[in-house]
Amino acid sequence: MENGRVDPVTLQVISGALHTIAEEMGHVLYRMSFSSIIRESQDIGAGLFDLEFNTLTESEGSPLHIGSIPGYLRGIDRCLQGGAWAEGDVVIHNHPYYGASHSPDLCIVVPVFWRGELVGYAANTAHHVDIGAATPGLIIDVPDVFAEGMLFAGIKLYERGKRNEGLWQFINHNSRTARQTRDDIDAQIASAQLGARRMQELLDAYGRETVFGAANQLMDYTETMMRNRIAEIPDGDYFAEGFLDDDGVHRDKRLPIKVCVRVRGDSVEVDLTGSADQVPTGFNVPFEGSTKPACYCAFRALLTDTALMEVALPPNEGSFRPISVVAPEGSIFNPIYPAAAEARFTQCNRMIDLIIKALSPVLPERTTAGNSATLSFAAYSGLRPSGDYWVFLEVNEGAYGGRPTSDGPDSIDNLMANTRNNPIEDLGMHLPMVCDRYELRDDVLPGAGRHRGGIGVVKTQRLLEGGTVTHESERHLDVPWGAFGGHAGQVGKVEITDAEGTVTQMPAKFSNVALPAGGSMAYYAPCGGGYGDPLERPAEQVLDDVLDDFCTREHAYAAYGVVITPGLTLDKQATLERRRQLRG
Structure with a gap:
C-alpha cells in the first residue's frame, strides 16, 4: 500500500478473490442442498461482510437475497444470543422485524476471526420449504407474524463450536419437511464456514490492512460509478402509480402503490408515501429486509446492467449508498410489528416496475x-x-x-x-x-x-x-x-x-x-x-411472428397494419396502404 491506497494490480487480484469466494459459497450451498427450491431453483444468496455490515462481495444469486443480508446483520446486532460473537459460533436468523426479508428465508452467519480478532462475517440466505407455518410452504391468510412459523432472532446453532442440540431438536419437531429443513441448514452452514475460511486465507496472504483497504476502495469505486449514472438523470420528481389486486382475502379492495422517484444531483430517493396501508394478512413487506433491497435492485438493473457497462462493477455495498427509501410506518411497505409479512414478493416487483415507469420519460434508452x-x-x-x-x-x-x-x-x-x-x-x-x-x-x-x-x-x-x-x-x-x-x-x-x-x-x-x-x-x-x-415494426418481423404463432393474421392487420395472405406471405403493397390508413 502507498498513501493508504492499494496498488491497481493488487486491487484487481483481491477484487477477483472476493468475488470468487462469494461464488464458491453460493455453489456449495445449492449443490449440497436437498430441497428443490434451493437445489434446482437456487433461491439463495451468499457473501462476505465487514464489521459495519457492509457487503464486501456477493454471489450471483437472487438480488433480493443479497441486498437483504446487511439488514439481517443489523437485526442480529440488536438481538444476538449472549450479546457477543465467539470463534465457532453459527447464528440462525429470520425475524422480519429484525431485518429479515421474510420468515422462510433463513440466514446463517459465521463470524470471521483472524489472529483472535473479529474482522467480518460470512453469511448466506436460502428459502426453505416449510418452517412450520399455518399452511404448508406458503402463507397468506394469517393474522400476525407468529403464524408464520419458527422465528429465529440471533440464535446460536453452534456456540464456540458446540452444537445446540436442543435447538436442532426444536427445528426437527416444528417443520412439515424436517429432514429437508435440517439438511438445507447444514448446507448453509457449510457454505458460510467455507466463506469464513477463504476470507481468513485471503487475510493470511495479504494482511488485514491491504484486504480491507482494497474492499473499501472497491466499495468507493462502485459508489462513484453509481452516482455518476444517477447524475446523468435530470433532477426532478418522477411519479407512477398502480394497483394490487387484493390482500389475499378481501377481494373487493384494491391496494394502491404510489412511487415518487426524487433525483437530486448524484443521489436518489424512492418515496412510497400514498401506497396502501398495511393489511390484515401476510401481504405486507418488511421494510429493512425487502422494501429497501428491492429499490436497490431497481437502480442496479437500470443504471449498472453489465450489458450497458464497459467494465462490470464489483458487486458490493457501494451500489446501495446513493439510494434512500421512504415508506411511512403502518403502510404495506413498512408494516408495524406484529403484522404478518411472509407474502411480500409481488408487491416488490410491482414497485420496481413503477420505478421503471416513473423514470421512462427521462431514461427512454434504459427502461x-x-x-x-x-x-x-x-x-x-x-x-x-x-x-x-x-x-x-x-x-x-x-x-x-x-x-x-x-x-x-x-x-x-x-x-x-x-x-x-x-x-x-x-x-x-x-x-x-x-x-x-x-x-x-x-x-x-x-x-x-x-x-x-x-x-x-x-x-x-x-x-x-x-x-x-x-x-x-x-x-x-x-x-x-x-x-x-x-x-x-x-x-x-x-x-x-x-x-x-x-x-x-x-x-x-x-x-x-x-x-x-x-x-x-x-x-x-x-x-x-x-x-x-x-x-x-418491420413487416417481415411481423410475418415471422405469425409464422411462429406469436401473432395472428388478424392481429397483424389490426395492430401492426401488416397484411398477410391466407397462404402466409406478406402483401407489401397492401401493407403500405393499410399503414397509411392507420396513420391517418
Whole structure:
C-alpha cells in the first residue's frame, strides 16, 4: 500500500478473490442442498461482510437475497444470543422485524476471526420449504407474524463450536419437511464456514490492512460509478402509480402503490408515501429486509446492467449508498410489528416496475414497457401414506415488456428474481404430481409495439393424490403498460380444474385450497407491454411472428397494419396502404 491506497494490480487480484469466494459459497450451498427450491431453483444468496455490515462481495444469486443480508446483520446486532460473537459460533436468523426479508428465508452467519480478532462475517440466505407455518410452504391468510412459523432472532446453532442440540431438536419437531429443513441448514452452514475460511486465507496472504483497504476502495469505486449514472438523470420528481389486486382475502379492495422517484444531483430517493396501508394478512413487506433491497435492485438493473457497462462493477455495498427509501410506518411497505409479512414478493416487483415507469420519460434508452412484474409462487402439499408431509414450492416465470432495441423476453423470471425453473422430470421422480402443460401462452397476445412485449408462460400441474395448494401472485386486474406508443400487455389468470374437468377461475392469491386426486392448477403469466409504435415494426418481423404463432393474421392487420395472405406471405403493397390508413 502507498498513501493508504492499494496498488491497481493488487486491487484487481483481491477484487477477483472476493468475488470468487462469494461464488464458491453460493455453489456449495445449492449443490449440497436437498430441497428443490434451493437445489434446482437456487433461491439463495451468499457473501462476505465487514464489521459495519457492509457487503464486501456477493454471489450471483437472487438480488433480493443479497441486498437483504446487511439488514439481517443489523437485526442480529440488536438481538444476538449472549450479546457477543465467539470463534465457532453459527447464528440462525429470520425475524422480519429484525431485518429479515421474510420468515422462510433463513440466514446463517459465521463470524470471521483472524489472529483472535473479529474482522467480518460470512453469511448466506436460502428459502426453505416449510418452517412450520399455518399452511404448508406458503402463507397468506394469517393474522400476525407468529403464524408464520419458527422465528429465529440471533440464535446460536453452534456456540464456540458446540452444537445446540436442543435447538436442532426444536427445528426437527416444528417443520412439515424436517429432514429437508435440517439438511438445507447444514448446507448453509457449510457454505458460510467455507466463506469464513477463504476470507481468513485471503487475510493470511495479504494482511488485514491491504484486504480491507482494497474492499473499501472497491466499495468507493462502485459508489462513484453509481452516482455518476444517477447524475446523468435530470433532477426532478418522477411519479407512477398502480394497483394490487387484493390482500389475499378481501377481494373487493384494491391496494394502491404510489412511487415518487426524487433525483437530486448524484443521489436518489424512492418515496412510497400514498401506497396502501398495511393489511390484515401476510401481504405486507418488511421494510429493512425487502422494501429497501428491492429499490436497490431497481437502480442496479437500470443504471449498472453489465450489458450497458464497459467494465462490470464489483458487486458490493457501494451500489446501495446513493439510494434512500421512504415508506411511512403502518403502510404495506413498512408494516408495524406484529403484522404478518411472509407474502411480500409481488408487491416488490410491482414497485420496481413503477420505478421503471416513473423514470421512462427521462431514461427512454434504459427502461422497458410494463413487465409482468409479479411472481407465481405455488406451494403444493399432501400427506403420504406414512403420515409424512410432502411439500413442493414452485416459482413460475413471467415476461418482460418491450425494450428500446429488442422484444421483451418470453417466459423469464421477474425483475428482481433470478431463480431457475424446476425441471419437470425432477418433479415427476420425487412427488405425486405430473406437469400436463408447460409452454408459452396462446390464449392472448402480448402488447404490440416496435418491439413487442414478452409472452408469459402457462403451466399446469396435476396431483396424482389428493392435496392442497396455496398460491401467491398478482396482476389479474392491472394491465402491463405500453411505452412510447406501444400497446398494453395482458393480465394473468389462474384456473383450478377438478377431477371431473370442471374449471374454476381463481384469484391471484389464495390459501390452502383442496385439490382432489386428478385435480390441477394452471397458471397463466401476464404478458408484457409493447415499446414504440407498432406501425414501425418491420413487416417481415411481423410475418415471422405469425409464422411462429406469436401473432395472428388478424392481429397483424389490426395492430401492426401488416397484411398477410391466407397462404402466409406478406402483401407489401397492401401493407403500405393499410399503414397509411392507420396513420391517418
